[in-house]
Amino acid sequence: MVMNDTVRRQLAALPKADLHVHLDGSVKPGTVLDLAARKGIELPADTAEGLLPYMRVTDECENLVEYLSKFQFVLRFMQDAESIERIAFELIEQAAAENVIYIEVRFGPHLHTNEGLTHDEAIAAALRGLRRGEERFGIAVGLIVINMRHESEEVNREVTAAALRFRGQGVVAVDLAGDEAGYPASLFRELFRPARESGMPVTIHAGEAAGAANIEEAVVGLGAARLGHGVRLREDGRVYELVRERGIPLEMCPISNMQTKAVAGWEAYPLRDYLRDGLKVTVNTDNRTVSDTTLTKEYEMLILRCGLTIEEIAATVRNSLDAAFAEPSAREALKARLQSACVELGIAL
């Protein structure tokens, strides 16, 4: 498949969904410039362009741990409610510009408490920004609260409790992110117990920097209803079947997966095989700024480097809407929008 003008037009107009995007990985460099000036923080460059090397990874990134080191730079500017709200709003604005109709944004509240914000205040600020974006751009939004693998049990217990307090007010799920190879999923069974017991959906970053055993533990031990990445699922046939039989959606993030070296290269990227094998594959950005990506760019790479068709791209969007942590009626309405757009665009769905 090549990218002719018809496909480009179809891609641009296709309604999209992003289930896996980190707030702190998607900050616009121009916003950092502005926030730094207001806060009197000195920057290593005085243009948006000049800040990019500090905010994005290069192809030379060796692994997930190196990738994660990029987040420190922006977190300094995300320690007050107003900045968090603004950055959340601007993320919805960026998504709206490429026809995203549904988005679940995720962030780790504890990363925003260095200057005294509480977890609840950080969550409330993110929700205000998302709501404002939702109203302005007509996009349906949800917030996923992240527990970080390197944080203490006590901190993560509090983060989870805060997430549960905001259930029904915009927080749709809890997640586990950070250094997967250094902190296996099995350490977090107890942490996710309250979420499991209260029916709050759980999604877990797994099978990105560690193998299929971590995916099995995420599903069986932690109760994951979806998996962040899941790229390395094919390493174990038994776990592969488990995920396929249960229809557990994979939140794949192709460009990020290349950068963290979760796979050797595009030739080895398993997304097309997973999709054709009936796994519930979804396509997401992970971090718009850190990974220098957009959903359109992710789709283009999948078409050019993995041979996906526009129909298969549309099928991944439908998978995302099916997998959305949203009310069934909202999911159906979004799917109807996708369906009618596909009819108009001549894409068989």
Ligand SMILES: O=c1[nH]cnc2c1ncn2[C@H]1C[C@H](O)[C@@H](CO)O1
């Ligand atoms: O792809 C990822 N894998 C694991 N952790 C990640 C990934 N992208 C971002 N994070 C971490 C770094 C951020 O500071 C944190 C909260 O968004 O989540």
Ligand SMILES: [Zn+2]
């Ligand atoms: Zn992620």
